[in-house]
Amino acid sequence: MRKITYRDALREALREEMLRDSSVFLLGEDIGRYWGGAFKVTDGLAQEFGDERVRDTPISESAIIGTAVGAAITGMRPVAEIMFGDLTALAMDQIANQAAKIRYMFGGQTKCPLVIRTPFGAGVNIASHHSQSLEAWFMHVPGLYVAVPSTPYDAKGLLKTAIRGSNPVFFCEHKLLYPIEGEVPEEEYTIPFGKAEVKREGADVTVVATMYMVHKALSAAKQLEKEGLSVEIVDPRTLTPLDRRAIVASVRKTGRIVVVSEDCKTAGVSAEIAAVVAEEALDYLDAPVKRVAEPDTPIPFSPPLEQHVIPDEKAIIKAIKEVV
Amino acid sequence: MRKITYRDALREALREEMLRDSSVFLLGEDIGRYWGGAFKVTDGLAQEFGDERVRDTPISESAIIGTAVGAAITGMRPVAEIMFGDLTALAMDQIANQAAKIRYMFGGQTKCPLVIRTPFGAGVNIASHHSQSLEAWFMHVPGLYVAVPSTPYDAKGLLKTAIRGSNPVFFCEHKLLYPIEGEVPEEEYTIPFGKAEVKREGADVTVVATMYMVHKALSAAKQLEKEGLSVEIVDPRTLTPLDRRAIVASVRKTGRIVVVSEDCKTAGVSAEIAAVVAEEALDYLDAPVKRVAEPDTPIPFSPPLEQHVIPDEKAIIKAIKEVV
Amino acid sequence: MTLDLPKESLVKMYRKMLEIRFFEEKVFGLYGQNLVPGTIHLYAGEEAVAVGVCSALSKDDYITSTHRGHGHCIAKGADLKRTMAEILGKKTGYCKGKGGSMHIADFSIGMLGATAVVGAGLPIAVGAGLSARLRKTGQVVACFFGEGASNQGTFHESINMASAWKLPVIFVCENNLYAMGTRQSRIMNIENIADRAVSYGIPGVSVDGNDVLAVYEAACVAVERARRVEGPTLIECKTYRQKGHSRVDPAKYRPREEVEGWLQRDPIKRLRHKLIQTVISTEAELQEIEKEVSSEIEDAVKFAVESTFPAPEEALEDVYAQI
Amino acid sequence: MTLDLPKESLVKMYRKMLEIRFFEEKVFGLYGQNLVPGTIHLYAGEEAVAVGVCSALSKDDYITSTHRGHGHCIAKGADLKRTMAEILGKKTGYCKGKGGSMHIADFSIGMLGATAVVGAGLPIAVGAGLSARLRKTGQVVACFFGEGASNQGTFHESINMASAWKLPVIFVCENNLYAMGTRQSRIMNIENIADRAVSYGIPGVSVDGNDVLAVYEAACVAVERARRVEGPTLIECKTYRQKGHSRVDPAKYRPREEVEGWLQRDPIKRLRHKLIQTVISTEAELQEIEKEVSSEIEDAVKFAVESTFPAPEEALEDVYAQI
Numbered sequence A, B: 001m002r003k004i005t006y007r008d009a010l011r012e013a014l015r016e017e018m019l020r021d022s023s024v025f026l027l028g029e030d031i032g033r034y035w036g037g038a039f040k041v042t043d044g045l046a047q048e049f050g051d052e053r054v055r056d057t058p059i060s061e062s063a064i065i066g067t068a069v070g071a072a073i074t075g076m077r078p079v080a081e082i083m084f085g086d087l088t089a090l091a092m093d094q095i096a097n098q099a100a101k102i103r104y105m106f107g108g109q110t111k112c113p114l115v116i117r118t119p120f121g122a123g124v125n126i127a128s129h130h131s132q133s134l135e136a137w138f139m140h141v142p143g144l145y146v147a148v149p150s151t152p153y154d155a156k157g158l159l160k161t162a163i164r165g166s167n168p169v170f171f172c173e174h175k176l177l178y179p180i181e182g183e184v185p186e187e188e189y190t191i192p193f194g195k196a197e198v199k200r201e202g203a204d205v206t207v208v209a210t211m212y213m214v215h216k217a218l219s220a221a222k223q224l225e226k227e228g229l230s231v232e233i234v235d236p237r238t239l240t241p242l243d244r245r246a247i248v249a250s251v252r253k254t255g256r257i258v259v260v261s262e263d264c265k266t267a268g269v270s271a272e273i274a275a276v277v278a279e280e281a282l283d284y285l286d287a288p289v290k291r292v293a294e295p296d297t298p299i300p301f302s303p304p305l306e307q308h309v310i311p312d313e314k315a316i317i318k319a320i321k322e323v324v
Numbered sequence C, D: 001m002t003l004d005l006p007k008e009s010l011v012k013m014y015r016k017m018l019e020i021r022f023f024e025e026k027v028f029g030l031y032g033q034n035l036v037p038g039t040i041h042l043y044a045g046e047e048a049v050a051v052g053v054c055s056a057l058s059k060d061d062y063i064t065s066t067h068r069g070h071g072h073c074i075a076k077g078a079d080l081k082r083t084m085a086e087i088l089g090k091k092t093g094y095c096k097g098k099g100g101s102m103h104i105a106d107f108s109i110g111m112l113g114a115t116a117v118v119g120a121g122l123p124i125a126v127g128a129g130l131s132a133r134l135r136k137t138g139q140v141v142a143c144f145f146g147e148g149a150s151n152q153g154t155f156h157e158s159i160n161m162a163s164a165w166k167l168p169v170i171f172v173c174e175n176n177l178y179a180m181g182t183r184q185s186r187i188m189n190i191e192n193i194a195d196r197a198v199s200y201g202i203p204g205v206s207v208d209g210n211d212v213l214a215v216y217e218a219a220c221v222a223v224e225r226a227r228r229v230e231g232p233t234l235i236e237c238k239t240y241r242q243k244g245h246s247r248v249d250p251a252k253y254r255p256r257e258e259v260e261g262w263l264q265r266d267p268i269k270r271l272r273h274k275l276i277q278t279v280i281s282t283e284a285e286l287q288e289i290e291k292e293v294s295s296e297i298e299d300a301v302k303f304a305v306e307s308t309f310p311a312p313e314e315a316l317e318d319v320y321a322q323i
């Protein structure tokens, strides 16, 4: 099968959905013809679809999301880009109080089919305001779906599902994933929300990992294979809805679980997954649950500092060894 | 000992600290002489300390917090009120990206001694934009402390500690707690952060509860006592730092735990506490961890709907019975 | 106040304003009887703004509203019964009891809903305007907000965006001089919110917000400009709320003479006076209308009071759209 | 450009601007050598703004800065070595390597730090101004931000608040015509950001931001007003960044003639020319200064390059103040 990058997979999803449905349009800072998005995800789309449907905005994150909400409830399907995930904080009211609640508050009178795309993640030395992973905030907001694709295949399939759906989707990307290549069929496909994928089968321990951490977990698993340890890797692919069944099923098989998530440990993604296991799979557990995550610090700038806080293969291997 | 309300306890803390330290000042919408705060916490303080130190602001939540940050790093000790906890979403960047990180990003050059007070909680029929409990968002932000007092005594002692400290404190209040009375000594005292309090000793099951839920848990415990069940209630009092030791110690004793928190269940306060137990106390557990929390919905307006989503004594009792 | 409109239109405006006033008086009364859960923010005294603006809109145009939204709903044509039922938390309400006073919406008449976060409606209105543009429908959007809201960042971001894109949005600032207990002069250093239009290169006009025809005229000009794809307008309507901010507020922070002055400029009395003085209507005609409206409101109250509450489990519905 | 300042002051400004320019050229070079982690936003071409404003401040006055902050630091008097070391991620840097190019601060000279969230520095500057008021120190605060930032909600909220409270804050908009690839005219419908001062009832002035003396004069007027407790001023400085937005940006979205026109109006060349023309300085004198600055910068680079990186575990320090 052909291989394309995560970035290109996202762009294909946007392009195909824009071709398919004239109500889909994009808005965000410098996503248009002069820049193509800070990470070039929308590169070329303004040239193809025009500046009205690929719309550069002022630096006004609240208004970007609010505008998307207003468009979504009146018949359009906006896909808004927030240039860096950290900056979603500026639009938190529009995301969490307006987009997520507008259907509910009004008793189901409206739908809000809106996608918010944004890159999270550390690793490129751009410090505390451009490196966070904040998925957990959005998991804690009922009314939103949260997608966390780790591969080009998942990125394309989930983004298409997000755009076609009837609900607001917080769509997480990762800076280090953009250049990663993977197989993506030429043919049309979508990926349903709420279905985890076992990215690697194994018998001895379950690792639930998301986004860029899936790749680190896979590489850790390869190393451990040499030592005779069989690691199963479950990628939830969406955090809301969360495929609890798949996680519990894997733990039932292996009896051990390590949750790997790039965000800060406390009250993060890994906390929710650990809690689900503690509630629903306790009887299967042969060892304590382990979380591998960023320590509770902002992300520092200097490379040795930054590398110190990002969970790496070594930390994953260490955690796995502690539970087996 | 004399009894005063939670509201009055908070006001006493503010007043005493303002008398003690001229660098303490208050700012927020309608906290001054014309209103005294939407929940009257600051009532009368403007009359005593003047409009400069009890400062009414425009309806500009971002600027309220940003202004507090700027004042805090230049020698003042601002206490900012956000009228409703839901509205902290409007100031999320200033809270999470600026206040929490300003010391770290600048390599420890500055301190940011700032308190953000805000009421959370449902129960007074003011619907989706005025009823949430969002503590978990702030637990997930390193650099912040998060206080969650459940009694007048704790409210006063924790607020004084918050104001005297050198770090930004996100100080959670609860609408239904304001009128609650409790013993508060006339003498000066403070309560250290990171020290849970066992609000009731028990042997059969641990309930970790916060804020208004402490009272519901206490009432549930009383009912269960009649049935011969001995419930221990641990109130963390601060979520950051979290007294993991006290929680683990209690679970070690009882072997069972129910976490009760008013916020939405997924990725909420109860998730972190459940995760801590799954990591650090798994071997002591004789039953799965249980979370009692709001279901993942916005808060509805109509009384029967709202009552349905707020965790109540019945839900707590049910959860306890499931684990014993 | 120019009165060169057909009598029909003038009387319709009078009736709408009356509907709002009587409605609010009833809500106030029901509140006292403990039939209204939560809080309420009454629109009494500001009727000319909603009615003046909505009279310049057609049915498929949009509006966005605020915590003080009953008047906007009614002016846009919402059903009194379902509005009242929502305020009482009943299943027959517009939002099936999920929204309440601060979150009423009626999408069928382009009323895109009230938000209780001050200032949060502005960008949503911009989005509706953008949507109208992209769908090429010619619809315009009127966005209501208070002078207090005009200090929110969203005010600035939204109007700038609407202006940069020449969107068909009319920003209607209801300047009632106070935001809760905070008088405008204490938190901003300008008198006319309309002056802020300069920041966006759009027209800004201040009108007597207790003169329904002045509001109507300004709105008509803005609507025409919007439909000609020339961009948004900021209209400031100087008005006054006759009651406290919310249910519990005795509004002692307002000088008695100020309140009385504004009561004398009551928008409904003023239109009534004009209608009689100019012999457009007779006292009898107007009394007839007043009786009619009064009984409509009684019907609404009856409907709302007699409606059932939603079943508790309905709290779990409507979080996500299923298809 | 009026030159009635003592020679000393003029030469000092010239030297500061030169420091910034040479510093930025070095940063650019080091970037090419892979010695600068992350990204950089260079201030080359905009030196007159930072230097003009900071020359009007005294040492204990405050400034707040942005992602494009090297020039602000240097103009306020930061040590070149520690600034460069921070950009290279070294332990000897101002923030011990935690901040990097986008987050430099030097609290000892009132440089309250750069924030990488566009517009986030404005309310922080207001807070510093409020603090100066409450502590009765007479300090003023200069707050730098771009024209792109002027569309953030914080711009509006902050200036309104500063004006309502008459705080000693000078809002300095560095209008370099672009925000990344977005030309001002595409995202706002006005030409002069200074016009936005109307919204807050404060003076707004537009000046030639490539004329250090014009900037200086405007800043002096604003500083005096601030110290007289009359409130904030909005100063817009029309300028241009000579490089791309950040390291990777070839800035192809800018017409060549536009770039060349601005290069001809280079602020450093202009001051140099004036100094010579008016025989305030001689060619030899200025060459001497240029040599000195050049060697200072070399020293800074040497210091920074030779400094060690922080130890990995230091990442866990400085999250909370212990006392």
Ligand SMILES: Cc1ncc(C[n+]2csc(CCOP(=O)(O)OP(=O)(O)O)c2C)c(N)n1
Pocket (backbone or CB within 6 Å): B029, B059, B061, B083, B087, B090, C067, C068, C116, C117, C118, C119, C145, C146, C147, C148, C149, C150, C174, C176, C178, C179, C180, C245
């Ligand atoms: C963002 C936000 N801040 C504060 C509040 C609390 N609050 C509700 S109404 C109100 C005053 C609003 O004033 P204005 O915009 O002038 O509208 P008015 O009530 O006068 O109609 C405030 C502060 C809120 N709901 N939302």
Ligand SMILES: Cc1ncc(C[n+]2csc(CCOP(=O)(O)OP(=O)(O)O)c2C)c(N)n1
Pocket (backbone or CB within 6 Å): A029, A059, A061, A083, A087, A090, D067, D068, D116, D117, D118, D119, D145, D146, D147, D148, D149, D150, D174, D176, D178, D179, D180, D245
């Ligand atoms: C709130 C926010 N939005 C977007 C970005 C990404 N970004 C960094 S610099 C920049 C352009 C800023 O333009 P302007 O304010 O004019 O400053 P300039 O770069 O021209 O100096 C953008 C969009 C950011 N850092 N913060």
Ligand SMILES: [Mg+2]
Pocket (backbone or CB within 6 Å): C146, C147, C148, C174, C175, C176, C177, C178, C179, C180
């Ligand atoms: Mg008002």
Ligand SMILES: [Mg+2]
Pocket (backbone or CB within 6 Å): D146, D147, D148, D174, D175, D176, D177, D178, D179, D180
């Ligand atoms: Mg710029």
